[in-house]
Amino acid sequence: MLVSTDPASNVGQVFDLAIGNTIRPVTAVPGLSALEIDPQEAARQYRARIVDPIKGLLPDDVVNSISEQLSGACTTEIAAFDEFTGLLTDASLLTRFDHIIFLIPRRRATRFAFSSFPVPGVALLKAIQMVPPVLARWPGWKKQREQYAHAVEALSDPERTRLVLVARLQKFYAAGSRPHS
Template sequence: METKFILFSGKGGVGKTSMASTTAVHYADEGKKTLIVTTDPAANLSDVFQQEIGHRITKIEGLDNLFAMEIDPDKATDEYKERSLAPMRELFDEDLIKVAEEQLSGPCTEEMAAFDKFIDFMDTDEYEVVIFDTAPTGHTIRLLELPVDWSKHIEESAKGSGQTCMGPVALIEDSKKKYDDAISKLRDFHKTDFVFVMQPEETSLEETIRSSNDLQELGIKTTRVIINGLIPKEETINPFFKKKHERQLNYVEKANSIFNSIKIQTMELFDAELKGLEMFRKCGSKLFVGSDKNE
C-alpha cells in the first residue's frame, strides 16, 4: 500500500479546513484509512468535527476509517528538543548539555520542530491517505522550503563547525535522508496532490498565482485549485447577489485561463456551516461529482 498525500493551502479564511475535511470524509467513506492533520496554529478541526482532538492522533467519532490531529507548535518544539537532547545526556557533561539547550532555543528550532512533525506523517505507511490542512500560504511555503534549506545546511555544517541551532550535526545527520525523502515525495505529483483553495475575488486569485509560482520554484506542482464560496445561481434573482455572482464568475474564468493545465473545481456556498460528518458528505457530493474541469 502506497500512501497518498494531499496538501491544502490558501489565504486565511478561504475554506481550507472545510475542503480538507470534506476530502478526508470522502476517502474514509470509500473505506480508505485516512488521517487529516492540521499544521495551522489557529487550528479548528475540533470545532468542525465537533469533538476534542488536540496534539494526538484521534479517531473521529462515527467513522471507523478517519483519524485527525492538530499539531501544537509549542508541544512539537518541546518534543523535538527532548528527542534531540536525550542521546546527548548519556554522552556529555552538564555544561555541554546547557550549550546544546541554548542552541535549541532559537526560532529556527521552532520551525524545524514543526516541519519534523509534519514529515513524520510523510514517513508512514499506516494510512492510505494523509491530508494536511496547512497554515495560510506564506507560512506553508516557508514550511516547505525547510527540507531544502536544512538538508543543505546540515551538509555544509558537517564540513565546518559541526554545530547548528538544532545542536551538533553529528546527531542530526541521519535526518538529512528524512528531509531528502520528504522533498522527493512533495515533488512527485503521483504521490502528492497540492491543492490551493481560493475565493472568487481578486486578492485571493493573486495570492494563489503567487504561491503556486513559489511552489514551482521549489519543484512542487500545483495539481488542483478549488474556487470556494460561489453564490448559488438560484439566489441570483436578488439584484445584489446577481451582480456579485457575475463578478465571481469573472474570476472563475480568469482562474481557468491562468491555470489552464490544472484541474479547477468550484464549490457553492451552503446555507449552513460546514460542520459534522453529514455536512461534509453533502459538500463531498458536490466536490467529487460533476464539478471538475478536465474530467
C-alpha cells in the same frame, strides 16, 4: 487523515471533537481520522531529541549554545516540519490511509507553495550534511537525514503529492467585483 500544525486550527471544532496530538477517528465521517500537532510541544520534544543525546559528548558550553540556538521561533517551524516528514514517511500510516491531508497555516502556505518543499526542510537538509564529526556518529542524524530525503522524494513526486491552495472565496469574489481603474 487530516493533519494540522496550526495552533489556531479548528479541525476539532468543525467535527465537535477533541482531537489533540494523537490520531483520532472522526466518528461523524466514516473512514476519516484527524490529528492536531501542537507546534510548541513538538518544538519541546524536538529540542530534547537534539540536545539530550549530546549531553556528555560535548562540552557544557557547546551544549548550552546549541540549546540557546534551538530556543527560537524557527525551531517551532522545524519541529512542525519534522512531525510532517515523520507522518509523510511512516509506512504504517501510508498503508492505513488513502490520503494524508496537511492543513498548513496561511503564513506557511505561501512559502510551501513557492518552493519544491518546505523551507525548514531545505535548511535542515543542508545543516545535516555539515554536522560536526562527533554528531555525525550519533545514529539520530542518519535517521533524520534519511527521513527528510524520503519526504523530499515524496513531495517531489506528482504521483504521490498534490498541492492545493484554498482561499477564502468571500474575499476573492469581493475583490473581483470591485471596479478596476
